[in-house]
Every structure is written in structure tokens, then in C-alpha cells.
Amino acid sequence: MRAFIFPGQGSQAVGMGAALAEASPVALETFQEVDEALGQHLFRLMREGPADELTLTENAQPAIMANAVAMLRVLEKEGGVSLADKADFVAGHSLGEYSALCAAGAIDLATTAKLLKLRGQAMQAAVPVGEGAMAALLGADGDKAQAIADEAAEGQVCTVANDNDPNQVVISGHREAVERAAALAKDKGVKRAVMLPVSAPFHCPLMQPAAQAMEKALADARIAPPLVPVYANVTAAPVSDPDTIKALLVEQVTGRVRWRESVLAMHAAGVGQFVEFGGKVLGPMVKRTAPDAETISVISMDDIEALLKII
CATH class of the missing domain: 3.40.366.10 (Malonyl-Coenzyme A Acyl Carrier Protein, domain 2)
Structure with missing residues (x-):
């Protein structure tokens, strides 16, 4: 097929x-x-x-x-x-x-x-330019990425946007929260966290x-x-x-x-x-x-x- x-x-x-x-x-x-x-x-x-x-x-x-x-x-x-x-x-x-x-x-x-x-x-x-962001977590699965996003949210929006494959998940939300998640990811065993060059935080609330x-x-x-x-x-x-x-x-x-x-x-x-x-x-x-x-x-x-x- x-x-x-x-x-x-x-x-x-x-x-x-x-x-x-x-x-x-x-x-x-x-x-x-x-x-x-x-x-x-x-x-x-x-x-x-x-x-x-x-x-x-x-x-x-x-x-x-x-x-x-x-x-x-x-x-x-x-x-x-x-x-x-x-x-x-x-x-x-x-x-x-x-x-x-x-x-x-x-x-x-x-x-x-x-x-x-x-x-x-x-x-x-x-979303006004600059207020939102997205980041790719390389070496993370969906569950790990969502756990990191939840911990980083601190009352802001931060969630999994794209579950692309077993080793690549993209998170999206308020810029500060996504940046916190990217920093946190390194301590959680994620291989790399890469801020994406996008103009808006897609696929999130x-x-x-x-x-x-x-x-x-x-x-x-x-x-x-x-x-x-x-x-x-x-x-x-x-x-x-x-x-x-x-x-x-x-x-x-x-x-x-x-x-x-x-x-x-x-x-x-x-x-x-x-x-x-x-x-x-x-x-x-x-x-x-x-x-x-x-x-x-x-x-x-x-x-x-x-x-x-x-x-």
C-alpha cells in the first residue's frame, strides 16, 4: 500500500x-x-x-x-x-x-x-510578533517534551505542537515559557533544544x-x-x-x-x-x-x- x-x-x-x-x-x-x-x-x-x-x-x-x-x-x-x-x-x-x-x-x-x-x-x-516562540527538542519523545513544557509553563502557555518522530518534538507557546523549556531540556537529558525561526507560536492555544x-x-x-x-x-x-x-x-x-x-x-x-x-x-x-x-x-x-x- x-x-x-x-x-x-x-x-x-x-x-x-x-x-x-x-x-x-x-x-x-x-x-x-x-x-x-x-x-x-x-x-x-x-x-x-x-x-x-x-x-x-x-x-x-x-x-x-x-x-x-x-x-x-x-x-x-x-x-x-x-x-x-x-x-x-x-x-x-x-x-x-x-x-x-x-x-x-x-x-x-x-x-x-x-x-x-x-x-x-x-x-x-x-499573537503579536515577539510574544510567542517555538523550539525543537531533539532526542525527546512526546511524553518527555510535554513534561518539560508543563514544568516550564509557570502559568503561561507551553505545550507540544508537533510530535514529528520518536526523536523530534516541537513545543510552542509564550516566548518566555518556551525559552525556559529549552533551558530545562538540557538538564532533562534532551540532546538539543533549538529555538525555531518562526514568526508565531503555531499549534498551541x-x-x-x-x-x-x-x-x-x-x-x-x-x-x-x-x-x-x-x-x-x-x-x-x-x-x-x-x-x-x-x-x-x-x-x-x-x-x-x-x-x-x-x-x-x-x-x-x-x-x-x-x-x-x-x-x-x-x-x-x-x-x-x-x-x-x-x-x-x-x-x-x-x-x-x-x-x-x-x-
């Missing part, structure tokens, strides 16, 4: 999509469709930068999605294959869950781009204003049953019902990204091959979680052609 997976924030880079668009009219059409939906020259920003503007949450989120979906569309339209025939499940990390839903036909491309633009703006606006904004936006969005089940971040379980998908996307803004558990659940369901579209971040996490699984990263036209030979 096979899962198609989609990366989250941090996978953006100046130049993304440029070579693919030159090689494929399908990819270029995808980027143009996103530009039209958003009313901005996002693809030009993806191609040319500047990097600091591309890294802004409201730009990075739709850009990463557009790049991943373009890769998949080239595979499908030029390779003559369909996701429904080649994938048993889809999943994505944080914003990647929207890419997965778009890929599986649950949300159309224009709506996905608009939702992610809004999501990025709402997440950025939820401080994001509640953004969750409310997304609840309103998703209420008006048309979501269809996906072609294959989507493993939801907050439950690490497959979902196909549109109303449930909407509710889980709202919960995801403040909730934990249970990526490690999602990989384990897909693996237990029989998935032996994970294909990552538009990034090479999730593959290593999958390998650390399910060492006997095969991982494939699709980030170029060559990768698409290589994939076509084996699926």
Missing part, C-alpha cells in the same frame, strides 16, 4: 517551481491558477523572491501547497496516472493537510489557496483567534469526500466525511500535529511506501518512525519521471 504525503512550512525556497513550470505546461497552469485565485503574483515571488517575503506565513503556506499540487498534477496529467489508483491514503504536515485534501479532490485548488492565505494571515495576527477565523472561512467552503481517506493531524486517523474534515481543520490550528502517530497508523494499516510531493522533510521523519518503510521524495521533473517507472 502507498500513501502520498505533503510537507508543511519550512519547505519553501526561492526558485521553487521554476524548473517544473519550464518543463511542464501543467505545472505552469497550476501556478497561474493559484495566482488568479489570490489576486497576487505568488509564482513570481516563488521564482524570484525575496526570501523574507516568501517566508511570510501568508505567502509560504499557499506557495508550498501550490508547488506540491503542481508536482502531483504533472504526475497525473502528463504521466497518465490517477491518485485514486496509485495512493491508498493521503496525509500532510500542518498546512500540508490542506495540500493533501486538494490532491485528493476534497477542496478545489482556488479554494485551497484562499484558505491557506487566510490561515497564514490569521495565524500571524493571532494562543492560536485560538486564528482557529475562529478558520472556522468561519471553512463554514462557507465547499468540501467534498476525498478520493481516498485523509489521515488527520489531530486524530492520527483516517477521515472522509466533509463535516468532520472541516471540524478537524479548525481544531488543527490550536491542536497537536500527531505526525509520528499518523505514520505509525498508516504503516499499521499496511502502507509500505510513502511518497512526499514538493519536499524532502517528511521522508526522514517517516524513516525514523517506521524504519522498514520506503520513502520517495518528489521535488523535480526527474523525480516525477523516476516515480512513473515504479508505480
